[in-house]
Amino acid sequence: MVLRKFCPNQHVDSLAxxxxxxxxxxxxxGIIVDVDNTLVEWDKEVLSEASVSWVKRAKELGLGVCIVSNGKEERVARFAGELEVPGFAKAIKPRKKGFLKALEVLGTKPEETAIVGDQLFTDVLGGNRTGLYTIWMTPLSDKELFSTKCMRRLEQQITRKLEERGMLCRETSRDEEKAG
Ligand SMILES: [Mg+2]
Structure with a gap:
């Protein structure tokens, strides 16, 4: 079923x-993380303390962290540098390529890797296509690219359908989730 490709394994309000x-x-x-409206507001240039400490905590637990963003090289490289994690820009999510590069750098298999991002059409769809554990996060800000705003309308329609079918906001095992 097509809807299943948009179905995240988890839905959270924040990184915390x-x-x-x-x-x-x-x-x-390993955790692959999106940048815009996931780690940092789309229109901001500074990482929040919450984001910095979240990445730090992940590392303390032995989790590898890698950024995969559709955003620009310079912005992604700066945040990756500040967080001391690898980062890939212009990933063209939901294409698999950026996720596969991240898996290579992390040294993890898809089933050992989570993706955290704020968009169903890029992060969750791409993550599901790659076989990752997908975590959909409420965007940090409602400011975003015009093209993203347009996609949000479609996202809302899909979200409604997922909710109607009881496919959202529940934590399910990978086997259960991805089986059908
Ligand atoms: Mg984003």
Missing amino acids: GIDLEALAQAGIK
């Missing part, structure tokens, strides 16, 4: 809402 300990215990070894 992600139970990193539980992920590590469940066998997740």
Whole structure:
């Protein structure tokens, strides 16, 4: 079913809402993270303390962290540098290519890797296509590219359908989630 490709394994309100300990215990070894409206507001240039400490905590738990963004090289490189993690820009998510590069750098298999991002059409769809554990986060800000705003309308329609079918806001095992 097409809808399933848009179905995240988890839906959270913020990075802080992600139970990193539980992920590590469940066998997740690496986390791919989006930049705009996930790590930092789309129109901001400074990482929040919350984002910095979240990445730090992930590393403390032994999780590898890698940025994959559709954004510009310079912006992505700067945040990756500040967080001391690898980063790939202009990834053209939902294409798999950027995710596959991240897996190579992290040294993890898809099933050992989570993706955290704020868009169903890029982060979740691309993550599901790559076989990752997908975590959909409420965007940090409602300011975003015009093209993104347009996609949000479609995203809302899909979200409604997922909710109607009870496919959203529940944590399910990978097997259960991806089986059908
Ligand atoms: Mg984003």
